[in-house]
Amino acid sequence: MTAYIIRRLLYTIPIVFGVLLLTFVLFTLVGGDISMEIAGKNATPETIAEIREEYGFNKPLFFSWDSQFIRHFKSALTFDFGRALDREPVIDKIKRGVGPSLALTVPMFFGIVIIAVSLSLLVAFLRGTVWDVVALVLCVAGMSIPYLSFILFGQYFFAYKWGLFPVFFSPDLSIPQYVALPILIGIVTGLGSNLRFYRTVMLDEMRADYVRTAFAKGLDARRVLFKHVLKNAMIPILTQVVLAIPFLFLGSLLLERFFGIPGLGYLMVEAIGSRDYRVINAMTYISAVLFVIFNLITDICYALVDPRVSFD
């Protein structure tokens, strides 16, 4: 297993290099020079030149020890991404945003997974009945209604009209208070697609021979569902769950924006809007590294839950 992990970790080196090269090409060559935007209105060429010097935009792109690519590479490896356009260190922005983002996305994510998997088992068990049809219709409706509608509706009724939750972030609220409603909305909006996916997975398993055998032997439904079906459905569930975890880091733009949660979703979109490449680059790089790590974790988990999978 150790050899497998080391081998997989070595594979990540060219992947990370590729990500760095791609982000560099996108943000430096395609994105263009942003000195004029930093310089402000009626800036003189000298000011623009000074900004280029300060931010290193005047350095060679590739073939030099102090080239922009080497700096880009170094900043990624040391996690020192420099200062954003508003002169705040990028890493400080990320550190500040990661807590609120995870406080929103982690409970939301686990809420969706736990509820969707449980309901999918139930719906799969009740397949063909009116409950299955109702669940399916609700899933399709949940997937078809725009995300924004859920937010507007939830904020209007639950927060403003009925006063069950705060409308917006306020400094005198604790985190659980101001993330509760967005989490609830996130869970409701995420249930449709997830329930449909897990239902399909469970139905595939329910049709398998071993399920019929288990029922034929006289095992009760609870035991068949939770001990046998759930265990055998773990591979697709793990793939879906573990690979989604790195994206939790990116937060949720709309929920953060509407509820004033100062997370990373907000930060990323704002950085894109203002062409703050240092922030975009840092976020892209960290997301890519997390994705690679969680991909590895997924593979290890496969072996843990399924004895047929080996590290060889």
Added chain:
Amino acid sequence: MKYGEKIAGVAVTVLALALSGCKDKGPSEGPGEMVLHHALNAKIKSLDPVFIQDEYCLTVCSQIFETFYQYHYLKRPYQLVPLLADGIPEISDDKLTCTVRIKKGVYFQDDECFSEGRGRELRAGDFVYGIKRTADIKTLSPNWTYIENKIVGLDEFRNYTKTCKNAADVDYSRKIEGLQTPDDYTVVIKLERPWPQLVDNLMADVRNAPMAKEAVDYYGKDIIAHPVGTGPFMLKEWRRGSYIELVRNPNFRGEPYPDEGEPGDAEAGYLDDAGKIMPFADKVVWTVIEESQPAWFLFLQGKLDAKTIPKDNWDEALTASNELTPKMRQLNIHLLAVKDPSTFYLGFNMQDPILGKNKTLRRAINHSIDRETFVKLFFNDAYDIAHGVIAPIMASYNPDIEKMGYSRYDPDRSKELLAEAERIHGGKIPTLKLAMQGTSTFYRQFGAFLKRYLNAIGLEVEVEYMDWPTFQAKVNKRGAQMFAGGGGAGIPDAQDFLSQFYSKYWAPGSNHFNYLNPEFDRLYEKTEVIPDSPERRELYRNMELIVLEDCPAAFLDHRVRYVLVHDWYKNYKPHVFAYGLSKYRRINLKKREEYPKLLKTLEK
């Protein structure tokens, strides 16, 4: 342990870690504490005056930093009065030397950058230091152009900073002939040539506020988050992108509330606090709320003291005749209409081979747009139609400008002009491209509106919707053929409107039209050295007529802001040029406390 329990255990651990990863609680409002609650539409980028570029930073920084002069809070027309200065500036007969004396006993807030953490007394040198920072090219201040070529020796100082390798190498003790401090309470400014906006632009603009060198040295690049000023409030907490909280500065000397205003102010209650020592509030809190729906809900819940009316809530707040709805009246909400010093337009790139050389075509477009319908459709008939470039609240506004007919909607005349324009062009006008500075519904509707009117006279238009940075880059590179934009004035002087047409400010400067008219330039340079007078106002009007005649833009509207204010919010008189206004405002705490009861009663 079973799988299910293991998974649940991991989930709970991750959840606990996520929740513990954030600060748990912010400050709360103490009993009897007077807190002003405001909303900001955008994030604050910096609290360092030299980096201020937008009204949000200006708003917050103006509560912390002070200037030599400020605009009178109540009097109209707007007039400057001393703030840190001890009296009016002494200006020499040749208008080239200005002497300002500053008040004694003004102290910076306590901060660890000072010896023993105690704020020291303000000195004349702090003002000079602030200006030098803006001039220092290593600071990368975007505000240099406002003071370029104005003060004797300052441009040489900037050139000297260019020769320094690092920011730390710049010697701030170098003397500048035009910025002298004969003693700690006197500043003498020598100008290259007369500068009529000297007091407005240099001494009443918080971008040039006095700075404590100790603070800049102590905090280095992090000075953007550690403002150290002399103003009525000081920073307590800034959770970037989320909220900012200021508290009273205990070192603030106290300033009396104005005891005179304009007619009607006494009746409106604006003089109830005359002579009382400010500030009244204990805290000022700004929450960043970029979406209009939550801000509107918070205002109705009484968690914001004032709010401009969002486009989507117009019908809930105002009737068809722009008066408060019964619901707003029952909530004791007041309405204030504030005319902005702003002008929005459809701009033409004068360097474009089709539009630039064809004035008749530009005029055809100008007369093809129905501004009345535009204002009705997009702004509930609440904005003013723009008949020229200068906004109506400016003293140099030409009251006869409407009669001159430059803004007249005349599709028949437009068609005639277009026929003539096609003859000049030598054939049918090719499809024109219109750049819009946003992709939101508003910009899509706005683009569709302009396209419809241009199509109606026979012009083909392709509307390009883009985000703000892309739009800015396109205009700065002079690549936009037509573009929807706008501009405003930061001081009560129309120069800010007219500078957009000065040829030395071609894009990437503020002249996005790349407009050039030697006669306009000559008059502009003439007005630069003439103090405010009937003569200068007349020159401004003449310059406006030159622009209207050349038609580098079709002017569309002037913004009017409709603000709703809760009745507990006192001394809320709109002011379009001043920003440090929290010191004047007061809360009737009893009324605010009773508001939830009122809401419940009305709901029943």
